[in-house]
Amino acid sequence: MQAERPLRIVIAEDGVLLREGMVQLLERFGHEVSAAVGDGDALLAAVREHRPELVVADVRMPPDFTDEGLRAARVLQAEQPDLAVLVLSQYVEQTFAEELLESGEGGAGTGYLLKERVGDVGEFMDAVGRVADGITVVDPEVVRQLLARRRGPLERLTPREREVLALMAEGHSNAAIARRLVVTEAAVAKHIAGILHKLGLPADDPEVNRRVVAVLTYLRGEGSEEMRA
Amino acid sequence: MISRTVLEALGRAPLRFPLTAWPWRSLVYLLTGGGLAAAVYLTVAAMLAAPFGRVTGVLCSVLAIGFGAALSGPLERWRLGLVELDGPLPPRGRRTYGYGAVSVLAVAWADLAVALVSLGIPGILLLSPLQPTATSWEKVTGPIAGAMLLIVATYPIGAWAGVRGAVTRSVLAPKDGELREVVRSRARLVDAFETERRRIERDLHDGAQQRLVALNVRLGLATLDLPEGSVAAKEVGEAHALAKEALAELRELIRNVHPQVLSERGLHAAVRDIAGRSPIPVDLDIELPGRLPAAAETTAFFVTSEALTNAAKHSGAARCRVRTRVQEGVLHLEVTDNGVGGAEIKAGSGLTGLADRIAAADGRMFLSSPRGGPTRLRAEIPCRPSALSES
Incomplete structure (x- = not known):
């Protein structure tokens, strides 16, 4: 099982179980997971160090459990305009989607998906590929x-x-x-x-x-x- | 059971009353009030008699009366503690001083009179052996009668002090004290309820939901390894489908317990979110100065959500409209629909729940829903940070 295009990816997710599951999944499809971290600051550091093509980030992470993932993604996209970002969340909501769309207007791919979509392995990998190709992907729920x-x-x-x-x-x-x-x-x-x-x-x-x-x-x-x- | 006031003590155990501390407390009560009144009177008399002219004398007298009156109000509040064990009264400004003036200039004379008459007669009888004209018979019976009357005197002294204390309390106690306490305790209950819901939401999010998401990914991974069409693949596929259903249900449950979008993004985003879920199209006209206090946001969200649900269920409306404004620390929220109207606030209806909820936040609700429509629900919710954190 190989992705059409292997990607260098950094994962940010505070739930250890899901983080490990995602690492396995992405590597299984031939992608390279450069780093898997558990909070927004670590995400910033990891992306600056590894210069990945795609970031997969949980919206809600330590320390405040609000929208650290989203904020980190914005900072990173400002620094690296070609960085594709896929944001995962336990629930989806329109204003988030709109903010993401606005921040993704720079041309890099942006995605906003429910976390549970990760389990639909085929579709999730498909979405990962599309976001990396610069396409905007919004959760069907939105x-x-x-x-x-x-x-x-x-x-x-x-x-x-x-x-x-x-x-x-x-x-x-x-x-x-x-x-x-x-x-x-x-x-x-x-x-x-x-x-x-x-x-x-x-x-x-x-x-x-x-x-x-x-x-x-x-x-x-x-x-x-x-x-x- | 301990008596809280002198009147209670009198009523409960009249025979034991002279032996308790209450007669002494009552006596001190009467003498402090009467003493101040007497002191004011004597000062005035001295000023008017003093040899520094009419005008100065009158001026000094007025000053003395004013001083006495100013002293009397706080004294009334303090000495109430002598005859009633309930906590001290909160200060009430002008009313305290007004009552103090009336007390020192008029009523305190009655205090003094009751004390003097009640104690004077037995006093004279007790002192009868010292009278040069007293007969030997009087020298024996006088003190006996005096001692008996002294015991009897505790009753008028206690009774009068008790009545005076009750009058003072009824004049100086805050009128709506109990009512306000009820509203506050209700607000506290709503607050506690809301805090608990948030905790449950967080626990579900950090616990069950995380695990289910991880399980879901594991099952997704497992399907990759199983040969397509095998029994195992079918079983895992079904388990995967169940896990996804459970996740969707849990997501809905968490949203209903406490919408994350409300605590994370605020009222505006949350209202847009429920408007997006409403089967009836909703026009939004929302102006808010940033985030509001959490209690106001939660109440407003609850009202909007319930009003939109009602509109969808009962009104047959084709369109709803939600409008919010904040003016002078009050959030004005209005939900209107163009449906059939006829909504009533009945016991057990959702609207009663809404009214209760708004009242607990110290707000008000107005409903206009004539038959034939339209239905307009308006809520005014205080949203100054101090107005809500006070509890």
Whole structure:
């Protein structure tokens, strides 16, 4: 079992069991785990020392157990703009997702996933690869929440189109969406064209990350909060 | 059982009363009040009689009366401790001095009179052997009658001191003391409840959830080693699915116990989060000056969450709106929906729970829900740091 592209990775996670599990998992897929640490400060030090391509960090770590992982990730991305960051959390929440998206606008990949996704080994490794490729990956739970409350144009989407939209928002390519839904890529392309037309978004962008950002921006901005521009 | 006041002592064991300390305490009580009044009177009389002119004399008298009155209020508070063992009264400013003035200028004379009459008659009888005109018969019976009357005198002295003390307490004690205590104890209960929920949330997060996540990863790893289609792969796959379900349920449970987003990101983020989960679209109009005290945030979050749940369950609304503002240390929260209205605050309903919760945070709730709608729920929650930490 080899990843398409072996990565140098630093892990930050305060739970020893999960940390060891993740190290095993990532090494199993041929990645190199340069360091596995348990708090935000150690993460900063490890990344400065090892210059990895990807950081996988828990949001909530010692000493304050709030959002040390996220803050460390921001500092690191400011220092190394090409550093990809995948943030893991026991729960997902929209404002986190938005802050991450904003901080990830520099071009490096950014991901925000529930910790329990690590157990879906195949999908997790897939997400790791996508984040390292510079793509924005947002947990299906966030997408589900964003989709759930929306009205207006979204209501006109067919169930299949909503499925496709969710997968687009999670950062999947057309080929990956086709595989998941067991349809042809041509059918996916047709669905996507239909979705973008109904939502009034510009025609499909072959660059997956720009597409994700466009879809998420749409979902975030649509009629949610009057006070927000 | 120990008597807390002189009146209680009188009522409980009247025959033992002269032997207790209460008559002495009562006597000191009456003489301190009466003594001050007499001192003021004598000073005034001396000033007016003194040979430094009318005007100066009157001025000095007024000063003496003012001084006596100023002294009398605090004295009243102190000497209440002689006839009532309950804690001292909190100072009450103007009321203390007003009552002190009335006391020293008028009522204290009654204190003095009761003491003098009650003790005077037995005193005269006790001293009858010293009277030059007394007959030998009077020299024997006089002291006996005096001693008996002295015992009887403890009753009017105790009774009058007790009544005076009760009047002082009713005038000077804070009126809403007990009510405020109830509200505070309720707030403490809500606080304790909330602290406990946070602890449970943390314990679940650091304990069961961590382990389940790790188990989930282990099971994921295990599936990699098992040949596809084997019985073992099927079994592990099922166990993996169960672990994932357990994780999802635990995540929901933790969110309901205490939403992490509230303690970590504040009210704004938490309200957006529940708005995102609401089946009815919710418009948010939220203005907050940063983080609020935790108790206010929790109450406001609870209100918003409950109001949105109610709207989704009963109102048939197509849209809700949550608006928050902070003005002069009060958080104004309004949740409106365009549903059918008719919401009532009934015993056992969620709205009663809301009202209780808001009241415990020292806030107020208003509900307007005419039949046909719309429903508007407004809450005002104090959110000055001091207003809430005081307990």
